[in-house]
Amino acid sequence: MYTIKSFVIASLLVGATGFAQDNLVNSLKINASENSKAAFQFTDVVNVENTSIKNQGSSGTCWSYSANSFLESEMIRMGKKPVELSQIFSARNAYVEKGRNYVRMHGATTLGDGGAFHDVINMYKKYGAVPQSVYTGLNYGTDKNKFAEMGALTEAFLKAVVTNPNGELTPNWEKAYAAIIDSYLGQTPKSFDYNGKKYTPESFAKEVVGINADDYVEISSLQEYPYYSKFVLMVPDNWSYDQVYNVKMNELTDIIDNALKTGYTVAWAGDVSEKSFSWKNGVAFVPEKKPEDMTAEEKADLFNGPKKEAVVTEEMRQKAFDNYTTTDDHGMHIVGISKDQNGKEYYIVKNSWGATNDYKGYLYMSKEFAKYKATAILLHKKAVPAAIASKLKV
Template identity: 70%
Template sequence: MFRLKLKPLFAAVLIALAATSNVSAQDDLMNKVKANQSANSKDHFTFTDVINLENTSVKDQGSSGTCWSYSGNSFIESEMIRMGKKPVELAQIFTARNAYVEKGKMYVKMHGAVTLGEGGAFHDVMNMYKKYGTVPRSAYTGLQEGQTRNNFSEMSKMSESVLASVIKNDKLSENWIKAYTSVIDTYLGEAPTEFMYEGKKYTPKTFADQVVGVKAEDYVEISSLKEYPYYTKFTLLVPDNWSFDQVYNVKMDELVETVDNALKNGYTVAWAGDVSEKGFSWKNGVAFVPEIDFAQMTTDQKAEMFNGPKAEKKVTEDERQKAFDNYETTDDHGMHITGVAKDQNGKEYYIVKNSWGLSNDYKGYMYMTKEFMKYKATGIMLHKNAVPKAIAKKLAI
């Protein structure tokens, strides 16, 4: 049973405000993509691994908008493997919890003029890792007694109510951060300051330094938008970039070149982008860019979209920019690219690890075409040494 560490009257008001449960944005997204499927799709594809880098088990983020933390921490776990370390199942909700605290601070500083929600970006994972450290999931799950899956709907409503009250004040009290944090900790539990792991005591910072060993400054985010000068940095203007972090800008085809170079050299890649497209099927585990616009397809063509390899549209930089400008491409999901596979026709796809459990045809993994990856990516994160040397030189990395 939840107990709010707030004054009774204030708590009662918040509970009333939160009584109408909201459906998480991630649930909405999953409901949208569930319709994108074909019958017996798996019978019509034959995928053969070309590169399949080691990674940890598929997780389920539940009813929470924490894909960015799940995929970002999965990426760190693979980095541990690449570095020759024993991978640790990291606490995704420890990262998310700390990001929500920092996001609340930014929300108040900006008088409510930034997005407040469950979403985030890959730089949030690295920023929180650098500031707070990390912990194994065995030390912090974010689940209350009796819970088996994340469900952030009520918590999000409650925390939003607190901050809405805070920014209406002419002068901030000294207790607002404590009140806001107490809501988060009531639902997720207080973050550990010390814990035992394999017989040794750690703090989150010492665990990050001594066990995980990843250095946040070694990782870069890259995107591609024609409106900004190439090979410079720009602020990615998407709602979940609440910290206004900047990304490197490369040409669209250089996104593919960068991901390919990383995978060939043993580095996995964190991918953020839009999965609400008709060419994305979670159930069938395939994502591509149809040659024919969905609205122009016949009923039979729509029903057979994922029944075997299909011809793809060749996307231009102008089309990518336009899709971003008119909200066709949004930052609605984050996943982890772990390899390359070929279909029966020899076409290459990226092997992508998701955080929606094992409920699809490929037990939590997907096959994404390179055309889809570069068209619908809002950004990628990878180790700076994984960037092709020629591109790294242009970026002055």
């Protein structure tokens, strides 16, 4: 069973409702120190171009915001003018597919509005893409996403379907299910005008976005599976049972470093519920002493400048995954590397909670935290270092 932490917090990325996301953000407000920004001196080493900060509102759609932000940076890398892609177009299509999967599995799988990075890639491949201006997902008067009511209705509806009250499913349940989603998010356009030209979602993806969905790989690291092979990442919102590549833990940061230094960005999924993650202060690291063992003074000072870190091991990482202290509760977009005044490197991470923290929507995540708390990363296969890519056969 879920712990209280994983039940209440755990799925901003995986199976989350808008209520769960609000609880997560509110819970992280207490993880802050008074003089943090003044006590850190960050200097950029690499900062790959990316698009503006967005706000996912009260929805568990971080996976779609971060993966679409990643695709926008891919457009820039390819020399294209970036377009803000509709995050809710990806999410809406994933919800339809997730509902079909739920019924096919007789209800024995995850619901909720969370998801994974591969959902965005899979939906792009199947349905195409549209600009955010064409499909906002704001169909009932709100200026931000607010999905709790929709989630409650779709869950109740699908649970009714799988009870099979007629003794045989009708083909109409899919239409009714999609109609509930569309009443909240709006119907997706069959065609639309953009910059004076008419597109379908498929032609827009091909002609304007221009990425090849098959060029992207998801990578994780768990001791329980053979390295350099693929496995199904067993987290609640891998509802499509996609496989990820398995590498050694330290290779996760080797891969991220190589990507950033060669002009690629990386989507990062992982756990941000640690007390050493401060959204307000925009800093995440792995302290030498566990927060529960700290004095009140040490806790108050936790984010006031650089601190010594614990050295994370593969055994620590596997244990945290096994005991639910690492859950896939959030997805973000790594766009650069920065150094503090002591020369320690951190990743520059773009979030989707608006520009509400010390760094206007960005945060600095230590490499120890990134590899310790990651559940998976997504990147272009050419961004993987050659030696690792050879072992993975990508």
